[in-house]
Amino acid sequence: xxxxxxxxxxxxxxxxxxxxxxxxxxxxxxxxxxxxxxxxxxxxxxxxxxxxxxxxxxxxxxxxxxxxxxxxxxxxxxxxxxxxxxxxxxxxxxxxxxxxxxxxxxxxxxxxxxxxxxxxxxxxxxxxxxxxxxxxxxxxxxxxxxxxxxxxxxxxxxxxxxxxxxxxxxxxxxxxxxxxxxxxxxxxxxxxxxxxxxxxxxxxxxx
Amino acid sequence: xxxxxxxxxxxxxxxxxxxxxxxxxxxxxxxxxxxxxxxxxxxxxxxxxxxxxxxxxxxxxxxxxxxxxxxxxxxxxxxxxxxxxxxxxxxxxxxxxxxxxxxxxxxxxxxxxxxxxxxxxxxxxxxxxxxxxxxxxxxxxxxxxxxxxxxxxxxxxxxxxxxxxxxxxxxxxxxxxxxxxxxxxxxxxxxxxxxxxxxxxxxxxxxxxxxxxxxxxxxxxxxxxxxxxxxxxxxxxxxxxxxx
Numbered sequence: 001x002x003x004x005x006x007x008x009x010x011x012x013x014x015x016x017x018x019x020x021x022x023x024x025x026x027x028x029x030x031x032x033x034x035x036x037x038x039x040x041x042x043x044x045x046x047x048x049x050x051x052x053x054x055x056x057x058x059x060x061x062x063x064x065x066x067x068x069x070x071x072x073x074x075x076x077x078x079x080x081x082x083x084x085x086x087x088x089x090x091x092x093x094x095x096x097x098x099x100x101x102x103x104x105x106x107x108x109x110x111x112x113x114x115x116x117x118x119x120x121x122x123x124x125x126x127x128x129x130x131x132x133x134x135x136x137x138x139x140x141x142x143x144x145x146x147x148x149x150x151x152x153x154x155x156x157x158x159x160x161x162x163x164x165x166x167x168x169x170x171x172x173x174x175x176x177x178x179x180x181x182x183x184x185x186x187x188x189x190x191x192x193x194x195x196x197x198x199x200x201x202x203x204x205x206x207x
Numbered sequence: 208x209x210x211x212x213x214x215x216x217x218x219x220x221x222x223x224x225x226x227x228x229x230x231x232x233x234x235x236x237x238x239x240x241x242x243x244x245x246x247x248x249x250x251x252x253x254x255x256x257x258x259x260x261x262x263x264x265x266x267x268x269x270x271x272x273x274x275x276x277x278x279x280x281x282x283x284x285x286x287x288x289x290x291x292x293x294x295x296x297x298x299x300x301x302x303x304x305x306x307x308x309x310x311x312x313x314x315x316x317x318x319x320x321x322x323x324x325x326x327x328x329x330x331x332x333x334x335x336x337x338x339x340x341x342x343x344x345x346x347x348x349x350x351x352x353x354x355x356x357x358x359x360x361x362x363x364x365x366x367x368x369x370x371x372x373x374x375x376x377x378x379x380x381x382x383x384x385x386x387x388x389x390x391x392x393x394x395x396x397x398x399x400x401x402x403x404x405x406x407x408x409x410x411x412x413x414x415x416x417x418x419x420x421x422x423x424x425x426x427x428x429x430x431x432x433x434x435x436x437x438x439x440x441x442x443x444x445x446x447x448x449x450x451x
Contacts, residue, residue, distance in 0.1 A: 088209060088210050088213050089210075089213070111342070113342045114338060114342035114344075115340070115341045115342030116340055116341075116342075145365055145366075145369065146299050146336075146337070146338055148366070148369045148370075148373075149337050149338065149339065149340075149369050149372060149373050150339075150340045152369070152370060152373030152374070152377075153339065153340045153373055153376060153377070154340065155377075155451065159217065159220065160213065160216060160217070160366055162209070162213060163209050163212055163213055163216075163359060163362035163363060163366070164362050164365055164366070171299075171300065171365075173366070181445075182445060182451065185445065185446060186448075189448070190340065
């Protein structure tokens, strides 16, 4: 199940958010070697983890096995402040446009072959479900160019914001990815499960 | 410089949206890339070693390479010797054929494949490695007598290849479902435009037929899909992946 954590419900997710910071450290600092994110306490938290960020947690048996973060493009985010060179034209910004970052899946839950793992698909489904219920039309992505084909295959309408750049040895592209009910239908087909991935106790809506 | 390449890429994507078959995509690619010296394009997933030559054709999504070369390539099992295919399986960065020509000095057949390709006007080339959602390794190659490609062109080519491949995969999925539903190509096309919110008159204009013709195709599609009205037909077609 995908749990959405915001300031409205974070008091219910203290322990899980600690797991998030450690998972992010394991994936981004240790594995990917983004050493400028290193903090002495081994928790990867950056300047964008403000009350405006929305955290998506994939939780299985009380353990956080996957994570994604959405940032509003109406405030400072990675494309505006960290990697502006990836966007050659006008930077997309607005209440219907959120930036997807820090996609991470615990090593134990990655697929054995090269296919996209179910936890990533569930996280993305959760983001699209949340987006469709909250007037969000598109995501801003910065990703290895190799993954662009997956985005297209999942019926996102993806448009490049610039040509690919090499960043820390990876070929990276920024793109917008529009989605609608077709995207959600496609995600559900690929996952082989037509049900919502969002956890039923969704106190964010009630708050 | 790169802004121009980005604009050209975006223009290509708009044209790609209007293609209805793999042949359309091939024609669009060759005309779009002819300034770079590209004469031929080929795209497909990599068959696992030992796949019989008959089935290797099923891995090809697009191919304008000379047919004599294609027959020779299949008959001699070159797919498993070709240095450009072997490189695909180990590396995800786009590469020029000149970089891999001599990568397998212990295997004389590898070099022979490259030399024989040159005899078919496939002297120079670039291959873009790709990977599908279900983890299949795939490649997209462009070739010609002599390519003239700067780094911005190469980046553009990377994007164009990725999008064309994605589009071909979506069309293939749709095609398979459309055959299952027994939808005629014009019925599918009319439904696709209806899903975009177009009126009968607008659909008639883009398809080059009368409003009556549009009504005829949509009624026929409706009955094949067992739907009560147009809205339901569009919904059923979307759900079954007949249109995108």
